[in-house]
Amino acid sequence: MATDFKSIPIIDISPLLANCDDPNMGEDPGVRKVVTQLDQACREAGFFYVKGHGIPESLIKEVKNISHQFFDHPYEEKLKIKMTPQAGYRGYQRIGENITKGIPDMHEAIDCYKEIKQGMYGALGKPMEGCNQWPLNPPNFKELMEEYINLCTDLSRKIMRGIALALGGSPYEFEGERAGDAFWVYRIIGYPGVANSHGMPENDIGCGAHTDYGLLTLVNQDDDITALQVRNRSGEWISAPPLPGSFVCNIGDMLKIFSNGLYESTLHRVINNSPKYRVCIAHFYETNYDTAVEPLEVCKQRTGGTVKFDRAVYGEHLVSKVTTNFVM
Numbered sequence: 297m298a299t300d301f302k303s304i305p306i307i308d309i310s311p312l313l314a315n316c317d318d319p320n321m322g323e324d325p326g327v328r329k330v331v332t333q334l335d336q337a338c339r340e341a342g343f344f345y346v347k348g349h350g351i352p353e354s355l356i357k358e359v360k361n362i363s364h365q366f367f368d369h370p371y372e373e374k375l376k377i378k379m380t381p382q383a384g385y386r387g388y389q390r391i392g393e394n395i396t397k398g399i400p401d402m403h404e405a406i407d408c409y410k411e412i413k414q415g416m417y418g419a420l421g422k423p424m425e426g427c428n429q430w431p432l433n434p435p436n437f438k439e440l441m442e443e444y445i446n447l448c449t450d451l452s453r454k455i456m457r458g459i460a461l462a463l464g465g466s467p468y469e470f471e472g473e474r475a476g477d478a479f480w481v482y483r484i485i486g487y488p489g490v491a492n493s494h495g496m497p498e499n500d501i502g503c504g505a506h507t508d509y510g511l512l513t514l515v516n517q518d519d520d521i522t523a524l525q526v527r528n529r530s531g532e533w534i535s536a537p538p539l540p541g542s543f544v545c546n547i548g549d550m551l552k553i554f555s556n557g558l559y560e561s562t563l564h565r566v567i568n569n570s571p572k573y574r575v576c577i578a579h580f581y582e583t584n585y586d587t588a589v590e591p592l593e594v595c596k597q598r599t600g601g602t603v604k605f606d607r608a609v610y611g612e613h614l615v616s617k618v619t620t621n622f623v624m
């Protein structure tokens with residue numbers, strides 16, 4: 297259970313990355329320190345900042361810039377890549393089309409998923425089959441985003457090695473059958489600012505309170521706007537302001553199950569009360585699409601020996617969310 301945290305911890309993960317390919321990484325003092333910090337952050341908040349992550353700052357900025365350019369286009373242009381169920385829920389959705397707990401969210405987005413080819417996962421994969429729909433303008437959009445997605449996927453796998461150690465397992469708990477062929481979700485999100493503000497403006501909810509679905513989320517948010525909020529145990533909303541050079545990182549529902557509740561997927565929401573338009577690029581690192589997730593033995597032992605969650609197939613969880621997230 298999350299505690300009454302008042303702020304979100306910052307972790308320099310460079311020692312973890314430097315030793316990630318060493319099978320004895322768990323014995324390195326630098327790695328041990330990162331693992332201890334990850335464990336504390338995952339128990340107390342389910343949210344943390346990572347710095348020292350090695351993804352070039354120029355690329356991090358460029359993906360936000362190019363996304364601002366896309367959202368600046370008129371609707372007709374954006375609708376050329378409209379999201380449809382036939383496209384496996386990939387593409388552009390208008391403001392208000394995504395709903396969270398029955399209420400339309402004040403955001404627009406391009407949703408992308410790792411490609412699922414026809415028949416790849418049988419009935420389980422059917423609703424999500426399709427290829428991503430990228431804007432044709434600017435011409436390097438797809439290439440840039442794919443480069444960024446690859447780096448985020450790689451980084452997430454490495455952070456998951458640290459989290460596997462933090463749970464008391466081997467570094468490779470989240471590889472092989474579990475997440476060796478990790479699925480990913482990628483959302484390019486835009487939140488309009490508050491219109492002509494006098495006094496203390498309050499915008500509608502940009503994204504309602506929710507948890508993320510998979511293992512680990514990396515959030516790359518615009519500088520200078522504080523909009524993401526995380527709920528602590530008392531129900532207070534704690535801001536996660538942008539910290540240049542870092543990602544906000546948080547735990548998803550599948551990691552809650554794997555850890556048998558040692559770690560939880562923390563509720564969070566977005567409210568953009570700034571006059572400026574805000575962009576957020578969210579990369580979601582998941583298990584294999586067809587993994588049946590159940591508590592790791594080591595976590596079961598550490599939590600009294602009883603399994604606290606039903607087994608969940610990641611793809612089923614995703615489909616149940618995606619097919620109810622939209623009014624179209």
Ligand SMILES: N=C(N)NCCCC[C@H](N)C(=O)O
Binds near residue numbers: 395507509
């Ligand atoms: N893939 C992820 N995690 N997307 C997060 C979107 C959260 C809002 C969505 N309407 C919901 O209610 O889940």
Ligand SMILES: O=C(O)CCC(=O)C(=O)O
Binds near residue numbers: 517564
């Ligand atoms: O906009 C943000 O900062 C976070 C968005 C988010 O929580 C999500 O898309 O799951």
Ligand SMILES: [Fe+2]
Binds near residue numbers: 506507508
């Ligand atoms: Fe989220």
